[in-house]
Amino acid sequence: RKPGGGVTDARFAARPAWRLIAALAAAKLALHLVTNAITPYGFHRDEFLYFAMGRHLQLFHMDFPPAIAILAEAVRGTLGDGLLGIRLVPALFATLLVVLAGLLAAELGGGRYAQALAGLTVLASPLFLRSGNLFQPVVLDQVAWTLALFAVARLARTGDRRWWLALGAACGFGLLAKFSIAFVGLGIFLAILLTPLRTQLGTPWPWVAAALAFAIGAPSIVGQIRLHYPIVLQMRGLAEAQLEHVTPLGFIATQLLFGPGTLLALAGAVGFIVVRALRPFRVVGWACLAVFLILLGTHGKAYYFGPAYPALYAAGAVTLETIARPRLGAWVRWGAVALVVGYGLFALPIGLPILGPPAMARYAASISAARRTNQGAVEPLPQDYADMLGWEEQVRAVAQAYHDLPPAEQATVVIVGDNYGEAGALAFFGPRYGLPDPISAAGTFWQFGPGDKPGTVVIVLGEEPQSLRQHADSVVLATRVTNPWGVAEERDVPIVVGRRPRTTVQALWPSLAGRYR
Numbered sequence: 001r002k003p004g005g006g007v008t009d010a011r012f013a014a015r016p017a018w019r020l021i022a023a024l025a026a027a028k029l030a031l032h033l034v035t036n037a038i039t040p041y042g043f044h045r046d047e048f049l050y051f052a053m054g055r056h057l058q059l060f061h062m063d064f065p066p067a068i069a070i071l072a073e074a075v076r077g078t079l080g081d082g083l084l085g086i087r088l089v090p091a092l093f094a095t096l097l098v099v100l101a102g103l104l105a106a107e108l109g110g111g112r113y114a115q116a117l118a119g120l121t122v123l124a125s126p127l128f129l130r131s132g133n134l135f136q137p138v139v140l141d142q143v144a145w146t147l148a149l150f151a152v153a154r155l156a157r158t159g160d161r162r163w164w165l166a167l168g169a170a171c172g173f174g175l176l177a178k179f180s181i182a183f184v185g186l187g188i189f190l191a192i193l194l195t196p197l198r199t200q201l202g203t204p205w206p207w208v209a210a211a212l213a214f215a216i217g218a219p220s221i222v223g224q225i226r227l228h229y230p231i232v233l234q235m236r237g238l239a240e241a242q243l244e245h246v247t248p249l250g251f252i253a254t255q256l257l258f259g260p261g262t263l264l265a266l267a268g269a270v271g272f273i274v275v276r277a278l279r280p281f282r283v284v285g286w287a288c289l290a291v292f293l294i295l296l297g298t299h300g301k302a303y304y305f306g307p308a309y310p311a312l313y314a315a316g317a318v319t320l321e322t323i324a325r326p327r328l329g330a331w332v333r334w335g336a337v338a339l340v341v342g343y344g345l346f347a348l349p350i351g352l353p354i355l356g357p358p359a360m361a362r363y364a365a366s367i368s369a370a371r372r373t374n375q376g377a378v379e380p381l382p383q384d385y386a387d388m389l390g391w392e393e394q395v396r397a398v399a400q401a402y403h404d405l406p407p408a409e410q411a412t413v414v415i416v417g418d419n420y421g422e423a424g425a426l427a428f429f430g431p432r433y434g435l436p437d438p439i440s441a442a443g444t445f446w447q448f449g450p451g452d453k454p455g456t457v458v459i460v461l462g463e464e465p466q467s468l469r470q471h472a473d474s475v476v477l478a479t480r481v482t483n484p485w486g487v488a489e490e491r492d493v494p495i496v497v498g499r500r501p502r503t504t505v506q507a508l509w510p511s512l513a514g515r516y517r
Helices: 018-039 045-055 069-078 090-105 112-124 126-131 136-158 163-177 179-194 195-203 205-216 218-226 228-240 246-259 260-274 276-297 302-323 324-347 358-363 391-401 407-412 420-433 506-510
Strands: 414-417 457-461 472-482 493-499
Touching: 018 090, 018 112, 045 069, 045 163, 045 420, 069 090, 069 163, 069 246, 090 112, 090 126, 090 136, 090 228, 090 302, 112 126, 112 302, 112 324, 126 136, 126 302, 136 179, 136 276, 136 302, 163 179, 163 205, 179 195, 179 276, 179 302, 205 218, 246 260, 246 276, 246 302, 246 358, 260 276, 260 302, 260 324, 260 420, 276 302, 302 324, 324 457, 391 420, 391 457, 391 493, 414 420, 420 457
Parallel strands: 414 457
Antiparallel strands: 457 493, 472 493
16 A cells, blocks of 8 residues: 555555545535625526526427436426525536545545545636536536546456446436537547557447447437537537637647646646556546547637546546655645645636626736637626626516507517527516516527517517618617626617517528527
8 A cells, every 4th residue: 555545556446535525525515505695696698598498398309418408497496596506506516526536536546645636626626616606517517527537447447347337327428418528438439449448349348338328318319310410500600609719729728727737637647657556547548638639629618628637637646646755745745735725715716706796807807818708809807707797687678678568569579589698588587577488599599489479569689770670660779788797799788679570470480590699
């Protein structure tokens, strides 16, 4: 055995330090619960979309993987639609990620120190703070990748072929969460080809695992087939609007914003080569390297590589525990802990929405990378923070325009959201203000259909009057809603009332397909 409880023989995993791991997990969960109890921000525009997907849940007929929609409907049905209850879901998955990082360090032979450092780095990283505090599929994706890499590590250490089934189940869950599971799936396959595990490709186990993954993820695949592969259109729009701004150098440089954890991950990548006890686990290192190169070559966003970090943190912590020499060991080990904790505290406002907009703008003023939007512009606030402001104010203004209509027009009016954030906010807050369900041609909302009202009167949130005059004889600007802290398109939002349309909403709907905004 090594000092600190690790083991030198890769045939044996270290004993998990359950009390340490549990303490870190409890701290992680408490941090998210307190944040969502005190935050001055509201729901994110993406969260509104997933709530709407849950309300319109059709398991085998959705253009996005349905796990987040299933969770949305489940949590709203049990805990209600309050911020604290809904965000308990990502907080729990983020807490699980801390546990998995510690257990993976133990699987790699790391002792108490390595397990604690791996879990602590996940806890303190702004990357995992942010994903654990938003009701989005990102944190589900991170858990799925980590489970898959954990299964690969167990398979490499034990040779127990039943771990192929665990790998298949993890990839299947990932397929239900995000299609980006394909990156780590491909990376693992390429890594297996480079290691002795490739001999198992001649047995039924890997192919049973693949079948299991596709069976679990069948709703995502069937939805794509039935809807004629909307993912292709989505990826094309993403590439044109966002990924073209990502350069290989920018992809690499942005990894440094994730803090000292990036250095620990780099140590883990090197450790798979130089640390004897980690060599049997090189398949994990090769898989992570393959994913990195794939994302680098395809102009992926920096955070796309994030789900690989817990495994690399675990390897880096084991490397540090192993190679730190006796005379300098304590300085190196505690220095690493101090760096992780210090950066975590410094970057806490980037990871968690605890500072109000004015204070956050002052804090982020010198961090241009944190304020850069998906389109490459630099805003006063990080985009995720700007996207959590102003939505209920927009819905309240729409409600005022609605209630100003004569009763006969209220009975027939169609409420329209121009983009998915505006439509999602209308769907979420609308019932509180007596509004009918909205429609939208933006992205997934188009799949929900135009409803059954012809649209003789429409109230449109987010569309300028001149763009609607080609569709209706009467177009009147009801009001504008300003939000100085929003992203550019949400800072000055018009609300327009249109009457006497030249065609029905139902007749117009097919021509609006493909507006992924």
